[in-house]
Amino acid sequence: MTQKKFLVVDDSTTMRRIVANSLKAIGYTDFVEAGDGREAISKLDADSTINFIITDWNMPEVSGLELVRSIRSNDKYGKLPILMVTTRGLKEDILEALQAKVNNYVVKPFTPQILREKIDQILASI
Amino acid sequence: MDSKNSMENVFSKLGDLKQFFVFGQKIVPVIQKIIDFMSDIVPLLENVNNSIQDSTSKIPKASNQINSVTSANEIATSEILDIIDDMFVDLSTIKNGLAELKTDQNSEKIKALNEVVEKIEMDSSRITISLQVQDITSQQLASVNHLIDSVQDKLSSLLSDLGKQQDKPIPKFDPNSITGQDSDYALSNGTFNENARYDRSTEKQDLVDTLVLENTKTSQEEIDKLFAK
Numbered sequence: 278m279t280q281k282k283f284l285v286v287d288d289s290t291t292m293r294r295i296v297a298n299s300l301k302a303i304g305y306t307d308f309v310e311a312g313d314g315r316e317a318i319s320k321l322d323a324d325s326t327i328n329f330i331i332t333d334w335n336m337p338e339v340s341g342l343e344l345v346r347s348i349r350s351n352d353k354y355g356k357l358p359i360l361m362v363t364t365r366g367l368k369e370d371i372l373e374a375l376q377a378k379v380n381n382y383v384v385k386p387f388t389p390q391i392l393r394e395k396i397d398q399i400l401a402s403i
Numbered sequence: 404m405d406s407k408n409s410m411e412n413v414f415s416k417l418g419d420l421k422q423f424f425v426f427g428q429k430i431v432p433v434i435q436k437i438i439d440f441m442s443d444i445v446p447l448l449e450n451v452n453n454s455i456q457d458s459t460s461k462i463p464k465a466s467n468q469i470n471s472v473t474s475a476n477e478i479a480t481s482e483i484l485d486i487i488d489d490m491f492v493d494l495s496t497i498k499n500g501l502a503e504l505k506t507d508q509n510s511e512k513i514k515a516l517n518e519v520v521e522k523i524e525m526d527s528s529r530i531t532i533s534l535q536v537q538d539i540t541s542q543q544l545a546s547v548n549h550l551i552d553s554v555q556d557k558l559s560s561l562l563s564d565l566g567k568q569q570d571k572p573i574p575k576f577d578p579n580s581i582t583g584q585d586s587d588y589a590l591s592n593g594t595f596n597e598n599a600r601y602d603r604s605t606e607k608q609d610l611v612d613t614l615v616l617e618n619t620k621t622s623q624e625e626i627d628k629l630f631a632k
Contacts (some may be wrong), residue, residue: 298487334596364596367598375614382614385539386601
């Protein structure tokens with residue numbers, strides 16, 4: 278398995294821990310965390326070793342969707358794979374996220390298996 | 404002739420005056436009823452006004468209580484996650500210990516014990532998944548708080564129109580006012596999904612997978628078209 282450095286973005290401490298634990302459970306141990314989109318951008322600007330982003334949608338300051346658009350418009354890290362993990366499961370939400378160019382999408386509650394499946398799909402497609 | 408006209412004029416005026424008094428006699432009871440009605444309705448309106456003010460003043464307390472619930476849930480969830488983390492460390496120690504104890508004679512027994520350890524690990528993992536309910540319910544509660552906040556705004560506006568606001572200012576709900584609790588919710592007030600549901604069925608994820616697949620196909624078709632040109 279190629280080792281990846283994940284940026285886990287969620288305003289809920291609980292969810293960040295659950296995503297981190299799930300990553301550990303499927304063999305990924307290198308990750309950093311951010312509490313909202315603005316913090317995530319700061320982390321991306323400061324750390325060029327981050328090569329995979331897992332983000333929530335509903336967050337203060339800069340939402341997950343705004344974060345995705347911001348990343349995609351950036352020359353430095355615009356092509357990084359992004360997996361959105363959110364409670365938003367309506368068709369229009371999913372389509373909006375796909376239009377913003379997320380690589381894949383997971384609806385909460387999720388299992389580590391689903392997380393692994395989506396990460397693998399993304400890594401296989403890039 | 405002038406004198407006759409003047410007298411007729413005076414009589415006409417007196418007639419009008421008489422009619423006015425007759426009308427007055429008729430209207431006085433109606434006016435009295437209106438006065439009585441106003442006397443009755445004013446205290447009633449005052450009561451309604453006070454009730455609205457009382458209800459409005461209680462709204463921040465309700466909002467803070469909801470926040471306290473969210474906060475308490477988050478703390479409890481974090482504690483459970485701490486315990487699960489410790490359990491994983493302990494289970495890892497047991498697994499290592501079992502590997503060291505393994506001999507040809509007890510290999511079957513050790514294998515069985517390892518299976519028990521793995522089952523406990525899987526169960527712990529399932530508990531972790533279920534704890535996502537905390538994030539989902541916190542978004543539902545945030546949605547309720549948002550609704551309460553909207554009602555408070557409307558009631559405050561009504562009270563302001565009624566001139567009551569000056570008498571006793573209504574404290575505005577402050578999500579950051581929860582003392583002694585570091586609430587993630589407080590920081591993220593308003594950033595919620597009102598449709599958040601704890602639903603373990605795969606229906607939503609199946610929809611995602613279909614749409615992602617369609618999107619990928621469309622993208623690939625667009626790429627193929629570009630290369631075909």
